[in-house]
Amino acid sequence: MVVTTTQVGTLIDRARMAAGLSQRSLADAARISQPTLSRIISGDRTAKLPEIVAIAWATGHTVAQLTGTSTVADRVQCAARATNDSGMEAMRQALLHFLEVDDYLDEQAIPATI
Numbered sequence: 698m699v700v701t702t703t704q705v706g707t708l709i710d711r712a713r714m715a716a717g718l719s720q721r722s723l724a725d726a727a728r729i730s731q732p733t734l735s736r737i738i739s740g741d742r743t744a745k746l747p748e749i750v751a752i753a754w755a756t757g758h759t760v761a762q763l764t765g766t767s768t769v770a771d772r773v774q775c776a777a778r779a780t781n782d783s784g785m786e787a788m789r790q791a792l793l794h795f796l797e798v799d800d801y802l803d804e805q806a807i808p809a810t811i
Contacts, residue, residue, distance in 0.1 A: 701740070702740045702741075702742070703739075703740030704740075704765055705737075705740075705744060705749075705763065705764055706737055706739055706740040707738075708762065708765055709737060709744070709749075709752055709763050710738045712752070712756040712757075712758045712762065712763055713752075715756070715758075716755070716756040716757055718755070720734055720735060720738070723755055726754075726755035727748065727751035728751060729748055729751065746760075749763055759794070759797045759798075759801075761797055762797070769793060769796045769797050769800050
């Protein structure tokens with residue numbers, strides 16, 4: 698699947714909002730200018746990999762989540778019951794984050810330890 702610049706911008710903007718950050722605060726945290734971030738989000742400018750990595754760190758997302766290249770979410774099916782006022786989407790996102798890290802470690806041949 699080919700992801701467009703506009704789609705990446707949308708994913709970055711969703712991550713920004715989910716992290717509760719303004720464009721200015723995300724730009725500051727990622728050490729890029731706010732106008733540059735605005736152009737990335739609007740799809741007028743392609744984000745460079747170091748910028749995506751910095752945005753990922755600042756928002757608590759993975760690079761795969763921000764670029765739409767994650768195949769883990771496409772491969773995973775899960776069933777759970779929410780208890781204690783837990784939201785299903787939050788539980789799903791936590792599980793996917795763990796699986797993304799696990800998949801990355803496998804790709805890099807880094808053994809997981811318990």
